[in-house]
Amino acid sequence: MNNKIEKQFPLVNLLLKNLLIIVLVAILCALLGLGYSIMRIKPVYTATKSVMIRTTLSADNSSSALSNQAALSKIYLGTISNIIRGDEIIESADKIYKEQNEIPETDKKKYVNSGSVGMIYSSQSLIFKLTYTDTSADLASLKLDAFISAVSSKVGGFVQAENVYIIETQKESDIAETKFYTKYTVIGLFAGVAISTLTVFLIYFLDNTIKRRDEMESITGAAVVAYIEKEADKPKKSKKKK
Secondary structure, three states: OOHHHHHOOOHHHHHHHHHHHHHHHHHHHHHHHHHHHHHHOEEEEEEEEEEEEOOOOOOOOHHHHHHHHHHHHHHHHHHHHHOOOOOHHHHHHHHHHHHHHOOOOOOOOOOOHHHHEEEOOOOOEEEEEEEEOOOOHHHHHHHHHHHHHHHHHHHHHOOOOOOOOOOOOOOOOOEEEEOOOHHHHHHHHHHHHHHHHHHHHHHHHOOOOOOOEEEEEEHOOOOOOOOOOOOOOOOHHHHHHH
């Protein structure tokens, strides 16, 4: 039965024979990935603050005016999500950040980057969240405040209206820390499986010795009556107790 399985599925049998090695290499690579993430990869921090978009349509507080205000605010909400990473807003946020932190204008380094900003919103609510991600919780919070100020000052021009405002609904930013332990551990695990499996296959295919009875019969054209197994391939016999 074993010879039949080996003949029909030689590569599967090869992997099963070397399964322990593959598992050990995978575990080792996963531990290396975990160690690398702990020693070399810094966590990132995402500052989040809830804000609200508001329009001013009328001085009265009638229900129709408030209803129109809510409808227009939701329309503007979709527009804002498309413009927050625009060059004008990012450059304005960078300028505000430099002014707030007394960084000289001669410093050409960009402190606020478009790839770090984000927006979370629902069409069912006028309150949405703006986010900024950085390597420090304090920096993420400061840059988020500058970013919100830039959005608030520029949003009216983008939606072609003078009565659109961004109002902050919380004083302090929420900070979330993201570590990459799981990511690099999983990468190491899959890399270990791939490397060990590829190595096993390479050794198998580069080895030109005759490995199975059917290979001998194919080469010689004669049936193999008997053969002597290597000591390692012999099934282990359990010792009987006297």
